Amino acid sequence: MxxxxxxxxxxxxxxxxxxxxxxxxxxxxxxxxxxxxxxxxxxxxxxxRSYKLRGAFTAMRKVRAAKPEQTEFVCASAGNHAQGVAFACKHFGVTGTIFMPVTTPQQKIDKTRAFGGDWVRIVLTGDYFDKTLGAAQAFCTEKGAHFLSPFDDExxxxxxxxxxxxxxxxxxxxxxxxxxxxxxxxxxxxxxxxxxxxxxxxxxxxxxxxxxxxxxxxxxxxxxxxxxxxxxxxxxxxxxxxxxxxxxxxxxxxxxxxxxxxxxxxxxxxxxxxxxxxxxxxxxxxxxxxxxxxxxxxxxxxxxxxxxxxxxxxxxxxxxxxERAQRYSGVKKYFILRMPQRPGALREFLSMLGPDDDIARFEYLKKSARNFGSVLIGIETSRAENFKLLFDQLDEAAFSYRDITNDDILSEFLI
The missing domain is CATH 3.40.50.1100 (Rossmann fold)
Structure with missing residues (x-):
């Protein structure tokens, strides 16, 4: 140690x-x-803007010291390691091929290009990091470049x-x-x-x-x-x-x-x-x-x-x-309301909303029966406790509804 x-x-x-x-x-x-x-x-x-530069620089410095002739490096990264490698490539004046998942945020891709300039080439491949890693390692073997692991390297x-x-x-x-x-x-x-x-x-x-x-x-x-x-x-x-x-x-x-x-x-x-x-x-x-x-x-x-x-x-x-923070904190919910198709039904529902309740989404999905229609509703409020009052009023008025806030499948398709 x-x-x-x-x-x-x-x-x-x-x-x-x-x-x-x-x-x-x-x-x-x-x-x-x-x-x-x-x-x-x-x-x-x-x-x-991350610690990754530390490992990338240290590994590249040691490789260059042991093999000065090594001038081509390859890495796979979701973004931060890529930026560290790009920065180090420009510092040492060596070329780098950087493999990144297709799902990498554009901001990280742009910053990688900015840090590496003409010294780096970016290849977008794979939806997840592990697929990207496999492509980078295969390329590295083919080209005889040095692979810089994002983490599994002494x-x-x-x-x-x-x-x-x-x-x-x-x-x-x-x-x-x-x-x-x-x-x-x-x-x-x-x-x-x-x-x-x-x-x-x-x-x-x-x-x-x-x-x-x-x-x-x-x-x-x-x-x-x-x-x-x-x-x-x-x-x-x-x-x-x-x-x-x-x-x-x-x-x-x-x-x-x-x-x-x-x-x-x-x-x-x-x-x-x-x-x-x-x-x-x-x-x-x-x-x-x-x-x-x-x-x-x-x-x-x-x-x-x-x-x-x-x-x-x-x-x-x-x-x-x-959006994710509001849903986790309980101040935003989505639910499907079975709205009666009669005059005044919408007005009755709106009257149940409190002074801090805002409608963030209101969308008729379909008419589920001749006398009812399904509505997707998103509501934001100031305190999670406000939803209990709303749902109590819906129950009392015999409105049929389903809270889908934490239903991953329905949320994915409807929200």
Whole structure:
């Protein structure tokens, strides 16, 4: 572990060729809310707005030192690793072919092109990261290029450990708890390996998106497991399979140290940090903050560091984030109302709405019978409790309705 810690410190020094250390900021709002010292390690403020530059630069530097003739690199990434590789390619003056899923937000694609300039070529392929990864590895073998893994690489892990090196230097003491997001496990592996050596008293909690719990699956299966289905909303952490090397670093993690964050709840956290603190986080970047309510009893009176891993958020997604946050918070619901086809029925329904209830959607679907018609209705309100009053009035008036807010199948087709 000492050798790894020494290497991580050396890699951290070399990173200063590219950018100053990212801020470690005490967050007054979160500290007051939880009665703790909450610090944010702002990886969203790196030159590429994520920690991924650390691993990409470190791995590329080491390859170039060992093989100066190696001038072509390949990677697969949902966005943040791609930007780090592109930035590093331009810095070293080498060419890079970057494979990205077709579903990658346009903002991340554009930024990758901007960071790499003429030094990189982008190939969009595959709906999910693992398909993209296979295409990149096949291309790499064919061309004899060097593949830069987004997480399952010892040099990448060493580079990500620089987050922990800076954290200890900036804090001036060992934190009681560090909360880490987990996708493929590169960041979590590097930070835990360093802190277990240099701050053994520090505890950890690991956060995965509910729809991409690859660490949870690996711990249960005692080795990396490929998830059958992945929710790609948290694109920076939606990985179907933990890396083999990262599992070796994380296999001692206890199941109760891993928390799962529902995608819709993450949206609430993103909006909260944006509206209250002015901090722009992508879904993966909000993971460590999102679980603080679950840890309220554990963290009271303690020093806690949340790693905000990225801020590459495409604001074209903001309406979706707001919608998901409202639905999770219970202040927006969709339901199908069986509307009587008689004069005054619509007026009767509208009279049931309270002063804070707004109709966000009203669409006749079809006439289900001669005397009734089905209506899709979306309502926004100020407090979740307002819906009980509305539904009580509908029941009393014998209106037939069905709440489809959390019905994934109906929501997908109708909303």
């Amino acid at each position: 000492t050798d790894f810690a020494d290497a991580a410190r050396q890699s951290t020094k070399r990173l200063r060729e590219l950018f100053p250390r990212t801020p470690l900021q005490r967050n007054d709002y979160l500290s007051r809310r939880y009665g703790a010292e909450i610090w944010l390690k702002r990886e969203d403020l790196s030159p590429v 040099d990448v892990i060493e580079g990500q450990a620089s987050v922990a090196v800076e954290m200890l230097d900036q804090l001036g003491q060992a934190p009681d708890l560090v909360i880490l997001p987990v996708g493929g496990g590169g960041l979590a592996s590097g930070v835990t390996r360093y802190l277990r050596s240099e701050a053994p008293q520090t505890e950890f909690r690991f956060v995965e998106p509910l729809g991409g719990a690859s660490l949870t699956a690996a711990l249960a299966g005692q080795g990396p497991v490929t998830l059958k289905k992945v929710n790609s909303f948290v694109d920076g952490a939606a990985v179907a399979r933990l890396g083999a090397r990262t599992f070796e670093a994380l296999k001692m993690v206890q199941a109760d140290e891993v928390l799962l964050a529902p995608e819709d709840r993450i949206c609430v956290t993103m909006l909260e940090m944006l509206n209250i603190e002015g901090i722009v986080l992508e879904p993966a970047g909000a993971l460590s903050i999102d679980v603080l309510p679950e840890l309220a009893d554990l963290i009271a009176g303690k020093t806690v560091v949340c790693v905000t891993s990225g801020g590459n958020f495409d604001f074209e997604r903001l309406p979706e984030v707001k």
